[in-house]
Amino acid sequence: MIDSPGDLRRWRLPRGRHGLPRELVERSQRERLLAAVVRVTVANGYESTTVGDILGEAGVGRESFYELFDDKLDCMLAAHKGLVDSLGEQVREVYLVEGPWPPRMRAALAVTLDWFAADPEVARFTLVEISTVGPAFRPIFQAGFARAVALLREGMGECGPKPELAQATELAVGAILARIYEEVVLGRAAELPRLLPDLTYELLVPFIGEEQARAAAQP
């Protein structure tokens, strides 16, 4: 049962005999596997997910899987990286543009909330499921956090953190992560965009004070 769908497919479509370039086949297999690991781990939990489950969902054979990934964890981390990359790109597009910082910060936050709201399964995978992989989670978390802080700083210009609160950017990233995480855990990912005004306010206060933050949150 476990990997029969993959095996069947392999019987019908022996590698290298169907005329499609190998690279193209591998790319589509890789994408199917990445999508599958998201669905399957969110449904069953990372620990109880087997490589066979992923193969079944993706319709890809075991041999192809191991040509692309070392193991279940490797596939999981690749999927996570792909998702975080795509979110990062979308944020850069609206954030690293001309103009004053507070509205750009608001736009970046809006894109982020929309991204997590668009697919609650992906949201759960990206924030919650990834935390259950054991020791490998620490470097993943650390890298993601550092990346978010760096991106936020890159677009900050003159609104950077004041000396009395040197890690205000970390506070901001912490606020985004904590709030989205909570909504996702409670199954309310789809409603995230509604939080935009409140969360913008909370994020901006440490940088520009309460009054200006209020104005920027409700343009």
Add this chain to the structure above:
Amino acid sequence: MQKHRSSEKADSTLRPTAPPDISGRSQRQRIVDAMIDSCAEKTYAATTITDIVAGAHISRTTFYKHFEDKRACFGAAIDHCVEQLQEVAAAAHSSEDAPGDATRKAVTVVLQALAARPGLAQMLTGDAIAVEPMAIERYRKATIPALEALWARSGRSGKAHTDPRLAFGQFQVLVLNQIATGKADRLPELLPEIVYLAVSPFGGHEEALNQSQLARKSAAGEAVLQ
């Protein structure tokens, strides 16, 4: 579960370097301590009953006499951590302190306690998130009302500047990041930011900045003395 929790509180958090007083601690407490240490070393996910049994110097049968499974033991360990931190925080300030000062003092000792025993920090952030997201609600309930009460005493409650629940989440994320970066022993470096987070929901931005600065100065002063 409750009946075993009695006089064993003097141990662990505050004196992490104390010699293992195997006879002094109850079996249950030894199991909880072993769970905390193992989480610190390799996270909850990688911890096995075998690790806990070995760390606590007890038999597998004894483990199951106290806990149904690993998860139940984790729940007890979380409760234990929260109790310890509450005690430490409560002892750090007096009723004469203004609420901002009291908050700053409580935050300072809590961070010191977490740095002294990074396993606590690991459990309360990384592991709690991974294992039991709702566990967070349990100890958030132990924290926020206590802070609120400080401000209520001075008649300054009722006006929330920012969301204390969010501040709590930010605290967790910052601590988790510090651990993930391998700097668990340097948690007090976060003091100015954590003080800001703890004060701002109730005291507002200006008061929070003010307390944050005081915390930074006193931390710098301590560093000079050392």
